[in-house]
Amino acid sequence: MYEHDVIVVGAGGAGLRAAIAAQEEGADVAIVTKLHPVRSHTGAAEGGINAALREGDSWEDHAYDTMKGSDYLADAPAVEALCTESPKETIQLEHWGMAFSRDEDGRVSQRPFGGLSFPRTTYAGAETGHQLLHTMYEQLVKRGIEVYDEWYATRLAVSDDERPEDRTCHGVVAYDIQSGEIAGFRARKGVVLATGGLGQVFDHTTNAVSNTGDGVAMAYRAGVPIEDMEFIQFHPTTLPSTGVLISEGVRGEGGILYNAEGERFMYEHGYANNAGELASRDVVSRAELTEVNEGRGIEDEYVHLDMRHLGEERIIDRLENILHLAEDFEGVDGLDEPMPVKPGQHYAMGGVETDENGETCVAGLYAAGECACASVHGANRLGGNALPELIVFGKRAGQHAAGRDLGTARIETGKRGEYEVGEVDTPVTPGEVTGREPGDVAADGGAAPDGGHEPDGSGARETRSDGGATAELTPDECVERAVTDERTRVDALMSRDGTNHANIRAEVQQSMTRFVNVFREEEGLKQALRDIRDAREAYQDVAVSDPSRTFNTDLIQTIETRNILDIAEAITLGALVRDEFRGAHWRKEHQERKDESWLKHTMLSWNDGTPEVWFRPVILEGEEKAYEPKIRSY
Amino acid sequence: MSTQLPETETQEAEPETEQPSKGDERRAKRRRRAAERERERQAEEAERAREAEDTVQLKVFRYDPEVPEKEKPRFDEFHVPFTKGMTVLDALMYARDTYDSSLTFRHSCRQAICGSDALFVNGRQRLGCKTQIAELEEPIRVEPLPHQEVVKDLVVDMEHFYDQMEAVEPYFQTNSLPEGELDEQRQTRENREKVKMSTRCIWCGACMSSCNIAAGDNQYLGPAAINKAYRFAMDEREGEDIKQQRLEIIEQEHGVWRCQTQFSCTEVCPKDIPLTEHIQELKREAVKNNLKFW
Numbered sequence: 001m002y003e004h005d006v007i008v009v010g011a012g013g014a015g016l017r018a019a020i021a022a023q024e025e026g027a028d029v030a031i032v033t034k035l036h037p038v039r040s041h042t043g044a045a046e047g048g049i050n051a052a053l054r055e056g057d058s059w060e061d062h063a064y065d066t067m068k069g070s071d072y073l074a075d076a077p078a079v080e081a082l083c084t085e086s087p088k089e090t091i092q093l094e095h096w097g098m099a100f101s102r103d104e105d106g107r108v109s110q111r112p113f114g115g116l117s118f119p120r121t122t123y124a125g126a127e128t129g130h131q132l133l134h135t136m137y138e139q140l141v142k143r144g145i146e147v148y149d150e151w152y153a154t155r156l157a158v159s160d161d162e163r164p165e166d167r168t169c170h171g172v173v174a175y176d177i178q179s180g181e182i183a184g185f186r187a188r189k190g191v192v193l194a195t196g197g198l199g200q201v202f203d204h205t206t207n208a209v210s211n212t213g214d215g216v217a218m219a220y221r222a223g224v225p226i227e228d229m230e231f232i233q234f235h236p237t238t239l240p241s242t243g244v245l246i247s248e249g250v251r252g253e254g255g256i257l258y259n260a261e262g263e264r265f266m267y268e269h270g271y272a273n274n275a276g277e278l279a280s281r282d283v284v285s286r287a288e289l290t291e292v293n294e295g296r297g298i299e300d301e302y303v304h305l306d307m308r309h310l311g312e313e314r315i316i317d318r319l320e321n322i323l324h325l326a327e328d329f330e331g332v333d334g335l336d337e338p339m340p341v342k343p344g345q346h347y348a349m350g351g352v353e354t355d356e357n358g359e360t361c362v363a364g365l366y367a368a369g370e371c372a373c374a375s376v377h378g379a380n381r382l383g384g385n386a387l388p389e390l391i392v393f394g395k396r397a398g399q400h401a402a403g404r405d406l407g408t409a410r411i412e413t414g415k416r417g418e419y420e421v422g423e424v425d426t427p428v429t430p431g432e433v434t435g436r437e438p439g440d441v442a443a444d445g446g447a448a449p450d451g452g453h454e455p456d457g458s459g460a461r462e463t464r465s466d467g468g469a470t471a472e473l474t475p476d477e478c479v480e481r482a483v484t485d486e487r488t489r490v491d492a493l494m495s496r497d498g499t500n501h502a503n504i505r506a507e508v509q510q511s512m513t514r515f516v517n518v519f520r521e522e523e524g525l526k527q528a529l530r531d532i533r534d535a536r537e538a539y540q541d542v543a544v545s546d547p548s549r550t551f552n553t554d555l556i557q558t559i560e561t562r563n564i565l566d567i568a569e570a571i572t573l574g575a576l577v578r579d580e581f582r583g584a585h586w587r588k589e590h591q592e593r594k595d596e597s598w599l600k601h602t603m604l605s606w607n608d609g610t611p612e613v614w615f616r617p618v619i620l621e622g623e624e625k626a627y628e629p630k631i632r633s634y
Numbered sequence: 635m636s637t638q639l640p641e642t643e644t645q646e647a648e649p650e651t652e653q654p655s656k657g658d659e660r661r662a663k664r665r666r667r668a669a670e671r672e673r674e675r676q677a678e679e680a681e682r683a684r685e686a687e688d689t690v691q692l693k694v695f696r697y698d699p700e701v702p703e704k705e706k707p708r709f710d711e712f713h714v715p716f717t718k719g720m721t722v723l724d725a726l727m728y729a730r731d732t733y734d735s736s737l738t739f740r741h742s743c744r745q746a747i748c749g750s751d752a753l754f755v756n757g758r759q760r761l762g763c764k765t766q767i768a769e770l771e772e773p774i775r776v777e778p779l780p781h782q783e784v785v786k787d788l789v790v791d792m793e794h795f796y797d798q799m800e801a802v803e804p805y806f807q808t809n810s811l812p813e814g815e816l817d818e819q820r821q822t823r824e825n826r827e828k829v830k831m832s833t834r835c836i837w838c839g840a841c842m843s844s845c846n847i848a849a850g851d852n853q854y855l856g857p858a859a860i861n862k863a864y865r866f867a868m869d870e871r872e873g874e875d876i877k878q879q880r881l882e883i884i885e886q887e888h889g890v891w892r893c894q895t896q897f898s899c900t901e902v903c904p905k906d907i908p909l910t911e912h913i914q915e916l917k918r919e920a921v922k923n924n925l926k927f928w
């Protein structure tokens with residue numbers, strides 16, 4: 001067993017920032033990551049970091065824009081933390097040497113982005129994420145922080161108290177990809193989940209292949225509520241063939257969208273008469289798809305994004321990376337011709353429920369970055385708000401996990417404070433396949449392992465059999481038990497015969513893209529739940545056919561596929577229960593925002609395999625002012 | 635299909651204490667049928683692809699020290715249906731997901747920024763994700779990066795590469811931080827422009843693998859690490875004394891002077907970083923620096 005004060009799972013922007021912050025608090029910290037840190041998907045972020053740095057701008061304006069952009073589903077305490085701390089955190093990166101683009105006077109450049117009332121997006125060409133990731137990894141090397149790279153964390157070691165709010169996280173179990181060793185990582189003070197996005201739930205996504213929602217799924221199955229999962233952001237400009245992202249920076253610099261008839265449709269068809277191409281992402285994505293659906297798309301699939309008029313010099317200076325992407329992945333020279341673009345899955349606004357300090361309702365368990373929902377993005381994330389989220393909440397989670405007092409959070413977590421229980425009418429029973437037995441498909445990865453551990457629900461503390469008597473499990477024993485369960489699961493997957501995970505994964509991805517995309521209707525959502533159910537049944541027979549313990553990607557992907565199933569179902573359940581139109585969540589049968597009944601977060605609890613829906617009111621009261629819901633127009 | 639490993643075999647060999655239930659048998663039977671169907675499907679797909687007109691032929695290096703059939707390195711042939719815009723990575727993923735789930739390679743972002751899928755394709759280091767199949771001659775030979783230890787199939791051990799990167803103190807150092815926590819260390823546009831290309835490195839290891847010198851001298855820092863040193867040495871925000879320290883690192887016995895300007899690193903760099911130029915510039919800096927003491 002490995003032992004540290006703080007274990008950070010994931011090494012993208014949030015994970016690295018959390019590790020640095022925890023170490024600065026004096027903690028012995030280690031990172032466990034299934035990739036090497038510089039391979040993390042933060043590196044693919046292009047646009048920039050919103051921070052109120054300039055005269056004429058203020059954190060209050062940034063907060064206002066963010067609340068409005070969220071369609072009033074973000075929690076004000078989290079948004080205010082984001083906007084007040086982003087300037088300092090952004091300049092901290094600059095002090096660490098990050099290669100930001102510069103103005104004539106040598107200061108960092110800022111540019112306009114969608115939904116912002118001030119050009120406050122700080123950037124480094126169209127490769128801001130790459131520069132940020134590498135700058136932070138450099139700081140990690142400088143500080144000698146330990147990294148277990150290519151170790152895949154697959155299970156949280158959480159005590160099995162009946163109520164999640166009484167549980168404690170003592171560590172994680174991870175699998176050394178190179179050697180096949182399965183080991184426990186005991187965290188004396190806390191575990192920070194920073195596992196990033198879940199785009200692989202869809203088959204057209206800007207996300208990396210490794211973004212399979214592992215952290216969200218792990219926490220969900222350990223009893224931690226997950227929040228606002230239905231809010232998936234579709235980015236309006238992705239390359240049609242691959243899903244590769246074309247930064248919003250192109251539109252920020254003045255890029256124009258045209259339909260097949262050469263019309264600048266954002267204006268000519270009245271989608272956003274003021275902001276045009278720079279309306280927020282949900283508005284532009286729907287506009288594009290409407291154009292395609294009404295027969296004004298190119299090849300019935302996409303629209304054109306034109307940046308030629310910006311001139312070669314400006315393009316090279318600020319968007320050079322975009323030229324390479326269009327050339328390498330679509331064979332288009334952006335200096336000579338418009339680029340084909342269509343909406344693609346881009347970002348998960350929802351995730352593991354945390355408060356503004358990054359803490360979940362399970363003691364010792366934190367989450368930050370895209371896998372978490374604090375919530376700062378509500379129903380729609382503004383471009384340029386993901387990177388400040390990583391550094392602000394990564395830092396806060398790291399500090400808190402290391403023991404620093406950040407004050408009492410205003411956002412409540414778990415079933416504490418005000419909440420209401422909900423109901424959702426589903427065509428099939430969601431959740432685990434019933435009647436399963438230990439070893440049948442030992443691919444759970446939850447808190448209470450299958451069989452043998454206090455299934456009576458008596459609320460007994462973590463117990464062990466001790467010659468007839470029972471005693472509390474020590475934290476070490478809790479981790480050991482999780483390791484044993486994980487070994488059993490992996491052995492079962494590897495030793496038996498069965499079906500390959502790849503088809504199951506592909507079927508779920510296709511169903512999600514077909515039915516739970518930009519446009520959603522009730523029957524489609526129900527069909528997606530049926531498809532996911534079928535996939536769950538098929539997964540009962542899943543087996544790993546590569547017998548090797550060395551770098552077994554077949555095994556990794558089989559475990560990831562289980563995560564994809566649980567996450568896909570959560571997204572669809574949330575989308576079905578929310579019968580209104582808010583932010584990125586569009587429902588055919590419900591074409592209005594219903595503030596009287598829906599100013600609340602959708603919460604899902606796994607409850608040992610039976611997903612339960614409940615709601616928590618959104619917090620619109622900030623430190624000094626309340627954010628009044630208004631009609632969102634651009 | 636799955637071969638038992640020694641440790642699981644030992645467990646299996648122990649006498650069973652409980653009789654398997656009817657349910658267990660049924661499930662096992664169902665799984666065997668599922669596995670059978672899977673094998674049939676794979677065979678059919680492979681057959682169909684071989685016969686189809688528009689397919690690409692890949693010859694892929696295979697090796698696994700743990701599996702008897704793969705202990706001896708060999709090449710496997712895969713026929714993959716060609717679609718427009720298909721990359722080497724797409725073809726490998728197709729082969730893995732359709733024919734052989736044990737085919738092993740690293741990949742993640744598939745947009746040339748994570749640097750994990752550097753491979754040796756038709757005799758040259760390239761990123762699988764940004765190499766179009768249409769531009770290659772068939773059969774397409776896919777091998778792991780040369781001069782690195784192979785872990786399995788196309789996966790190489792990157793430890794040595796990472797160690798070399800870390801040997802050059804790859805982090806920004808300055809002793810003139812502005813006082814205010816919101817004040818920037820101003821940098822001219824020209825200076826940013828000067829270091830810009832060097833900051834694009836994605837640590838894929840293609841350059842190191844293509845370098846003859848690195849192949850013969852295990853201690854040579856190599857193009858990527860020297861480029862990393864360049865990124866900081868040329869940044870005007872790092873002070874003169876720190877630059878001095880950096881020059882000492884890159885001037886060491888296995889540093890810049892080992893480079894014989896063969897340009898192979900520059901040729902293969904997927905991010906078009908002028909690596910050889912950067913190394914030469916550091917050599918000039920080092921000479922200038924030494925002359926100062928005369």
